[in-house]
Amino acid sequence: MVEMSDKHYLVECHPLMRVVVTAAVGLEIKRGEYVVLRFKGCEDIGYVRGLTDDPQAKAIAISKAAPEDLAKRKEARQWEQEALASFLELLAKHNLSMKVVDVHAWVDRNKIAFYFLSEHRLDFRKLHKEIGILLGCRVVIKQIGIRDHARLIGGLGPCGRPLCCTAFLTELRPISLRTARRQNLYVNPEKISGMCGRLLCCLRFEDEIYPSPCLKNDAKSKVPDEEDWDEGFTSHDEADS
Template sequence: MAEIIGVRFKSVGKVYYFDPDSIVVQKGIHVIVETARGIECGEVAVANREVSDENIVKPLKKVIRIATPEDLNRVEENRKKEKEAFQTCLEKIEKHKLDMKLVDVEFTFDNNKILFYFTADGRVDFRELVKDLASVFRTRIELRQIGVRDEAKMLGGLGICGRPFCCSTFLGEFQPVSIKMAKEQGLSLNPTKISGTCGRLMCCLKYEQEAYEDLLRTTPKQGAFVKTKDGRGTVVEVNLLTGMLKVAPEKDAAAAKYYNKKEVRLIKDAELKMDGVDAELKKLERDT
């Protein structure tokens, strides 16, 4: 077992573990820690606790100190600098005529590095841009190309449900989402109905997937051959949530009737077919 605290560096970002080094902290306060990027100021998301060794990657970096008022003022000053740097970078991008979209700018706490996040359709030769920015800011410059999901997380917005994006409000990390999930949940495979503002599959498809997988294990699939009180037939329609099946009799397919799944006996189940999924739909899975 090892004592840790969890720290995040963005409002809805990934939580990283650090060694508290005998410092006791409460959730919500800010601490100064050393990271791979340098010295950073982050918010405590997980107070002092012990976790098993297999859940951490050793060696853990130690907490330097609890953030002072001066440290917090420095963070605020960096936020102001980021806005100025954003505008400067936009001008430089236009000057070099680069096909890229600037999304965000981030100063490290110690000002030893400035990170510029951008999106682009392909590879971008930004070497001259980096030189130009370095001559202006006199510090290390890093340009980082991100995906459309990361862009949505950084910028925020409202989803088709009318609520703020899940990724920008409470999802610390993205989870893989596949077309198969939409198929298993009986959703329309219309891209406009199952994709988010980012253009990728909606993160919320993942939320109920385990429940649907459990229901699929106990419910005959469409195309399954079953036996009912009225004889044998083929399942032509399935409602997973209600457990109702529409079964077409073996001898008279037009006389289909509804049965509860408890009222039928499975003879031969069917497979979930993915052959109706075209390449355009598969593109929605990228970067997931």
């Protein structure tokens, strides 16, 4: 059994697969390095994004990725495309309205994940069984949302910085308009929506810094009218500039 250190790291094996890991005792890893992970009976290689205070480690970093490990990773990427071609053939056979957007194979090829978009819930049990038999490994077929798709594509937000979902968020939680109102933001969908068309992720994690007293009555928490701006109302954006 591998002894673990008390430090936790956020490691990205794929844009849609970020895991909290702990390093084996004696293993010193840094942001920007590639490490070999072991979890749930499989091994993969991931990019260290940095330390995290999340206590729920789901994998162990057993070593830094050596040249031969990176070579295996490259081979796994090539095998992904072969597996994807087989998957698409079976998809056409079962006539499922599924848009496959990406695929990720673990470096040991014991597991592979197919990510897709669809407007409906699909029954793909027969497809899952057939592709599993054909590839001879564990298969995950996962439906993702539009926000996950934005994370996969990447880009810049209205602030000019990389998308929060791409840069550092580990999970995408639901956000309501009430959060925007609580922050005294003008509720214009075009102004407070991200590249995915959903409300900006930063509305949620920035919400914690706003004082709760602003919720005491409707008058204080309502969205200001245009005349309020003329009378000297100061937004948080203006105060920060």
